[in-house]
Amino acid sequence: MKHPLACRCGQLNGYVVCSGHENRGICYCTDCQAFAKYLGQGSTVLDQAGGTEIVQTLSEFVHITEGKDALRCIKLRERGLLRWYSACCKTPIANTPDNVNLAFVGLVHNCLEGQGHQPAESFGTVKMAAFTESATSRLKPKAYGVPSAMMRIVIMLLKARIFGGFKKNPFFNIETGQAISPPRVLSADELEQLKHNDAA
Numbered sequence: 001m002k003h004p005l006a007c008r009c010g011q012l013n014g015y016v017v018c019s020g021h022e023n024r025g026i027c028y029c030t031d032c033q034a035f036a037k038y039l040g041q042g043s044t045v046l047d048q049a050g051g052t053e054i055v056q057t058l059s060e061f062v063h064i065t066e067g068k069d070a071l072r073c074i075k076l077r078e079r080g081l082l083r084w085y086s087a088c089c090k091t092p093i094a095n096t097p098d099n100v101n102l103a104f105v106g107l108v109h110n111c112l113e114g115q116g117h118q119p120a121e122s123f124g125t126v127k128m129a130a131f132t133e134s135a136t137s138r139l140k141p142k143a144y145g146v147p148s149a150m151m152r153i154v155i156m157l158l159k160a161r162i163f164g165g166f167k168k169n170p171f172f173n174i175e176t177g178q179a180i181s182p183p184r185v186l187s188a189d190e191l192e193q194l195k196h197n198d199a200a
């Protein structure tokens with residue numbers, strides 16, 4: 001089964017192969033909040049408690065068939081995840097490690113909601129809530145499912161290494177090991193400003 005992946009304006013298109021081992025979760029960390037605000041998409045990405053819904057899978061299952069040249073990425077700091085979005089309409093797409101050997105992809109829900117589709121159709125129920133201490137709501141949601149999600153991710157990554165699945169990755173040039181678009185690294189000031197901007 002395939003689930004469509006697209007940016008809001010439709011320039012970037014593709015699909016995710018449903019492996020049945022995805023982790024659907026919500027991350028409340030301030031970095032995910034800062035990324036949404038960087039794109040000016042706080043209101044479309046974040047839920048009422050500042051959470052970002054993500055679907056974690058392996059790079060080999062993510063296929064971008066059109067508009068790949070619209071992919072851009074940032075890093076919130078030198079050591080950090082690559083945070084991918086579409087340059088055309090600032091739709092957040094995914095978070096990936098900045099390391100081609102770790103074939104892990106956290107897809108941001110917005111790119112999985114085109115044409116009336118919903119992540120729940122293909123990836124099941126939400127199984128994890130992480131970094132709930134950074135939730136912006138007065139009543140913090142309860143954290144759950146993090147250890148078992150970590151375990152599933154480690155097993156997925158090992159499989160991708162052993163069976164060579166990591167060699168399929170739409171975000172990296174496998175030959176050079178480089179991201180297909182060089183990341184822009186935010187300055188410490190820029191990041192600080194994003195974290196204190198509640199309007200974005």
Ligand SMILES: [Zn+2]
Nearest residue numbers: 007009088089
């Ligand atoms: Zn677009």
Ligand SMILES: [Zn+2]
Nearest residue numbers: 027028029032
């Ligand atoms: Zn996060």
